[in-house]
Amino acid sequence: MLVVLKQDAREVGQEAARIVSAAVRAKPSVVLGLATGSTPLGMYEELVSLHKKASLDFSKATSFNLDEYVGLGPDNPQSFHHFMQSNFFSHVNFSKDRIHIPSGDLRTNYSEYCLSYEDEIKKAGGIDLQILGIGRNGHIGFNEPNSSLASRTRLKELTLETVEDNRRFLPKGEEIPECAITMGIGTILDARRILILATGKSKAAAVAKAIEGPISSSVSASALQLHPDVTFIIDEDAAYALTQRDYYRRVLELTKKYTPEKLA
Ligand code: PGA
Numbered sequence: 001m002l003v004v005l006k007q008d009a010r011e012v013g014q015e016a017a018r019i020v021s022a023a024v025r026a027k028p029s030v031v032l033g034l035a036t037g038s039t040p041l042g043m044y045e046e047l048v049s050l051h052k053k054a055s056l057d058f059s060k061a062t063s064f065n066l067d068e069y070v071g072l073g074p075d076n077p078q079s080f081h082h083f084m085q086s087n088f089f090s091h092v093n094f095s096k097d098r099i100h101i102p103s104g105d106l107r108t109n110y111s112e113y114c115l116s117y118e119d120e121i122k123k124a125g126g127i128d129l130q131i132l133g134i135g136r137n138g139h140i141g142f143n144e145p146n147s148s149l150a151s152r153t154r155l156k157e158l159t160l161e162t163v164e165d166n167r168r169f170l171p172k173g174e175e176i177p178e179c180a181i182t183m184g185i186g187t188i189l190d191a192r193r194i195l196i197l198a199t200g201k202s203k204a205a206a207v208a209k210a211i212e213g214p215i216s217s218s219v220s221a222s223a224l225q226l227h228p229d230v231t232f233i234i235d236e237d238a239a240y241a242l243t244q245r246d247y248y249r250r251v252l253e254l255t256k257k258y259t260p261e262k263l264a
Helices: 009-026 041-053 080-087 109-122 162-166 185-189 201-212 220-226 245-259
Strands: 002-006 033-034 061-066 066-069 130-132 155-159 179-180 193-198 232-235
Touching: 002 009, 002 201, 009 041, 009 179, 009 193, 009 232, 041 080, 061 109, 066 109, 080 245, 109 155, 109 179, 185 220, 193 201, 193 220, 201 220, 201 232
Parallel strands: 002 232, 033 061, 033 130, 130 193, 193 232
Antiparallel strands: 066 179, 155 179
């Protein structure tokens, strides 16, 4: 695991965008796994800017989003469909038919639908680069604590903590989703490369458990220790509880010297 320590959220976004844009330039038909939430906003902003100012071309790329709330249609301003449109897709040249986001409109046949989402990922050749945030409870996607480390795309019941974390985005009085469709931990671990971003003190405990704690279904992100190509990009506040910060800095310096291709 590579741990890249950055000063603040702005630098985290820039570094993530640098890696994503390098992946798109190296393989225009790249398959990206995309995340929503406040953490990747800076990355999307930077990618939009690279598209406009440095002709970063997404026309051949494919995307699969991690998750969507059950019960929110694509036009609902709180849906992840809406988030992706307004923060990214409407500003770049992604081809509509290569964008995949789990449906929030389903009322039945969830398992069948989730199997078809997995099939679409397979048909696209698998995910080359998966972007993740991390929840305060260590979730990745909406894989809440005790999700099977082998889980696949499915309907997941949200914890009250997650519901509360998301309440701030929903207008007062609006019904708050209780469940989501999310890629599973097994689905995420199938990606060839994983970037996980974290900013702010509220994520420090989850980040420390994910990187330095035991692998446990109680902290979904700890499953990333099983993956051979994971990069954590975190700011100082989110890195606060890590015990090996100096060593991670040293690893980064030596990686630049010996195996710089790992940082491309
Ligand atoms: P956030 O969400 O980026 O809004 O903090 C991250 C997550 O819950 O995965």
